[in-house]
Amino acid sequence: MDNIGQKVLEVNNLTVTINGNTLLEHIFLEIYEGETLMLFGENGSGKTSLLMTIMGLGPYKIETGSIFFKGKEVTHLPPSERAKMGIGIMFQRPPTIRGLKVREILELIGHNSTDPEELAESLNFGSFLDRDLNLGFSGGEIKRAELLQLLAQKPDLALLDEPESGVDLVSISLVGEAIRKLLEKDVHHRRRKKAGLIISHSGHILDYVEADRGCVLVNKTIWCMGNPHEIIQGIRKQGYKGCLTCQK
Amino acid sequence: MSDLSEIEERAKKAKEKPAKYGSDIDLEKFTTEAPNYPQQDLGNIDLVDEERLLNAGVDITGKERSGSFIQVDGSVLHAVQTQDGIEVMSTRDALETYPWLQEYLWKIVPVDSDKYTASAELAFQNGYFIRALPGAKSKFPVQACLYLKENKISQNVHNIVIAEEGSELHIVTGCATDSPELRALHIGISEFYIKKNAKITFTMIHNWAENIAVRPRSATRIEEGGVFLNNYVCLHPVESLQLYPTAYMAGRGAVSRFNSIVVGYPGCEMDIGSKGVLSAPEARCEMITRAISTGGKTITRGLLVGEVPDIKAHLECRGLILEGDGEILSIPELDGKVAGVDMSHEAAVGKIAQEEVEYLMARGLTEDEAVATIVRGFMHVDITGLPPVLKEQIDHAIELSEKSLL
Ligand SMILES: Nc1ncnc2c1ncn2[C@@H]1O[C@H](COP(=O)(O)OP(=O)(O)O)[C@@H](O)[C@H]1O
Ligand SMILES: [Mg+2]
Numbered sequence: 001m002d003n004i005g006q007k008v009l010e011v012n013n014l015t016v017t018i019n020g021n022t023l024l025e026h027i028f029l030e031i032y033e034g035e036t037l038m039l040f041g042e043n044g045s046g047k048t049s050l051l052m053t054i055m056g057l058g059p060y061k062i063e064t065g066s067i068f069f070k071g072k073e074v075t076h077l078p079p080s081e082r083a084k085m086g087i088g089i090m091f092q093r094p095p096t097i098r099g100l101k102v103r104e105i106l107e108l109i110g111h112n113s114t115d116p117e118e119l120a121e122s123l124n125f126g127s128f129l130d131r132d133l134n135l136g137f138s139g140g141e142i143k144r145a146e147l148l149q150l151l152a153q154k155p156d157l158a159l160l161d162e163p164e165s166g167v168d169l170v171s172i173s174l175v176g177e178a179i180r181k182l183l184e185k186d187v188h189h190r191r192r193k194k195a196g197l198i199i200s201h202s203g204h205i206l207d208y209v210e211a212d213r214g215c216v217l218v219n220k221t222i223w224c225m226g227n228p229h230e231i232i233q234g235i236r237k238q239g240y241k242g243c244l245t246c247q248k
Numbered sequence: 249m250s251d252l253s254e255i256e257e258r259a260k261k262a263k264e265k266p267a268k269y270g271s272d273i274d275l276e277k278f279t280t281e282a283p284n285y286p287q288q289d290l291g292n293i294d295l296v297d298e299e300r301l302l303n304a305g306v307d308i309t310g311k312e313r314s315g316s317f318i319q320v321d322g323s324v325l326h327a328v329q330t331q332d333g334i335e336v337m338s339t340r341d342a343l344e345t346y347p348w349l350q351e352y353l354w355k356i357v358p359v360d361s362d363k364y365t366a367s368a369e370l371a372f373q374n375g376y377f378i379r380a381l382p383g384a385k386s387k388f389p390v391q392a393c394l395y396l397k398e399n400k401i402s403q404n405v406h407n408i409v410i411a412e413e414g415s416e417l418h419i420v421t422g423c424a425t426d427s428p429e430l431r432a433l434h435i436g437i438s439e440f441y442i443k444k445n446a447k448i449t450f451t452m453i454h455n456w457a458e459n460i461a462v463r464p465r466s467a468t469r470i471e472e473g474g475v476f477l478n479n480y481v482c483l484h485p486v487e488s489l490q491l492y493p494t495a496y497m498a499g500r501g502a503v504s505r506f507n508s509i510v511v512g513y514p515g516c517e518m519d520i521g522s523k524g525v526l527s528a529p530e531a532r533c534e535m536i537t538r539a540i541s542t543g544g545k546t547i548t549r550g551l552l553v554g555e556v557p558d559i560k561a562h563l564e565c566r567g568l569i570l571e572g573d574g575e576i577l578s579i580p581e582l583d584g585k586v587a588g589v590d591m592s593h594e595a596a597v598g599k600i601a602q603e604e605v606e607y608l609m610a611r612g613l614t615e616d617e618a619v620a621t622i623v624r625g626f627m628h629v630d631i632t633g634l635p636p637v638l639k640e641q642i643d644h645a646i647e648l649s650e651k652s653l654l
Pocket of ligand 1: 023041042043044046
């Protein structure tokens with residue numbers, strides 16, 4: 001394989017439960033510097049749960065396994081520590097925070113070193129800077145607000161949860177552009193540092209953002225690591241259950 | 249029988265009448281006797297704690313103010329107007345200067361409402377009179393300070409505020425005590441008259457102490473095209489506080505907006521309400537309350553009465569309980585008396601959502617920073633139409649309380 005970068009993320013034999021029900025079982029994942037990995041899977045298969053667990057969020061309980069980021073174990077670190085180390089997440093359904101303006105959260109994240117106005121302009125979001133975070137935002141507006149925060153944070157590994165879902169056609173190209181910027185897609189791949197893990201149900205995001213590899217979450221675990229285009233085409237033809245048979 | 253003696257008679261009859269809301273305070277435990285302080289110039293006032301006043305929005309240098317009024321216990325230390333067309337006097341002086349002012353006394357706050365209104369009449373201890381002449385617009389806010397100094401004092405003031413036709417008046421009232429240990433009672437009657445197309449913004453910042461009981465009684469009458477913006481901030485402990493200001497939107501298109509931000513502490517009893525009576529077409533009323541509890545009991549009330557068609561009113565109350573044993577009781581009421589009214593309310597009481605804390609932590613904030621950010625956001629109410637200096641005062645008060653809250 002062409003990739004010469006360092007390993008950014010390593011998930012080892014992760015098993016996760018919630019209220020005693022197993023959601024994820026024996027998950028193994030590796031992501032390298034500069035690399036983008038697509039994670040496909042049907043609704044309810046546990047994609048969000050996996051991302052949240054990598055970020056240290058939610059009520060999920062890690063039964064076995066470990067998570068390493070840039071060679072350091074983060075399995076039980078609080079999310080703020082992981083964020084400071086360089087992991088960022090785009091929520092699928094972020095909460096509303098009343099009274100907290102988009103401008104303020106951008107300043108908090110960027111430690112006043114990023115200019116919210118400038119950042120927001122790039123996503124055509126300037127008029128939202130003085131709105132309460134996520135209050136009354138449409139699907140596309142939520143995604144843009146999430147991406148703005150990530151652009152201010154500049155994480156080395158971006159976890160993106162269904163960036164294209166609920167986004168209209170006009171916004172989706174804006175969203176795609178922001179993700180490309182976040183993941184340094186315009187930098188030559190040998191010099192590219194930023195890594196991404198993108199969840200997609202439909203695979204449409206591939207029309208806007210190149211990915212290096214893809215995999216599928218079925219039956220609580222990861223299947224079929226390979227070319228993301230081939231994988232999504234297989235899924236479109238045979239559905240997610242096809243992955244199970246093809247593996248055998 | 250003349251008006252005056254009739255008022256006195258009614259007050260006497262109501263001497264023992266308990267208030268509808270709030271615990272009953274034994275007035276016998278307080279006195280109206282206090283030293284008589286001479287008048288003082290701003291910048292030369294040594295009777296008050298400057299910082300406590302500043303935290304209540306009163307700047308004794310008088311900078312960026314269109315007038316100042318300072319009363320300590322029963323003594324008016326200072327009453328000065330600094331802008332043409334904006335009058336600032338003690339109520340006593342104003343009643344002497346303007347005989348017609350009798351007409352405004354006890355007109356919208358009934359003197360026999362309860363024992364507190366009665367005692368404000370029977371043991372009257374001055375107060376402020378602020379008036380904007382027709383068309384006058386205050387460049388800066390007028391500040392009024394009511395200050396408690398003497399132990400066991402009952403400060404009974406009666407304030408009258410008038411915005412004549414087409415005028416605009418901004419007022420900030422700061423209330424504070426001399427020492428945190430002081431035991432005292434403050435009874436404040438305020439009657440606001442907003443004439444045709446006039447506007448009053450009234451920002452009241454309470455900075456009391458743990459042994460103070462407070463019973464404001466106020467009402468506002470708003471005529472055609474008039475606007476009343478009432479902001480109330482109480483972020484410090486107070487033993488017992490009950491208020492229920494009423495706005496009468498009496499003229500076509502009259503508007504009133506109440507914003508209240510309050511924090512309840514262990515051992516404190518707060519009963520914060522407001523009432524809006526919409527009795528003219530196109531009248532609007534909005535009430536927004538944010539209550540935080542770290543203990544004690546906080547009641548937030550709101551009553552909107554729609555008396556004619558084509559009025560619009562909304563009430564929103566959000567409560568946030570930070571500690572386990574705090575209580576917030578939210579009582580929103582809508583009273584639509586005819587068809588064609590548009591009235592709604594929204595109330596929510598809860599604790600800080602873990603999901604929100606984690607969301608901010610995922611952005612790199614520590615848990616404490618995340619909680620502080622959520623609390624700050626919660627207390628932030630978008631207030632429009634307020635001069636920047638008053639907005640800063642409110643933000644400053646919130647900032648100060650954040651530090652003590654978390
Ligand atoms: N907080 C939770 N409490 C209970 N069940 C949950 C919770 N979060 C997720 N689940 C369940 O876990 C499963 C996987 O959900 P999720 O990770 O959101 O899937 P996906 O993102 O692939 O659609 C679903 O059955 C969902 O109902
Ligand atoms: Mg999901």
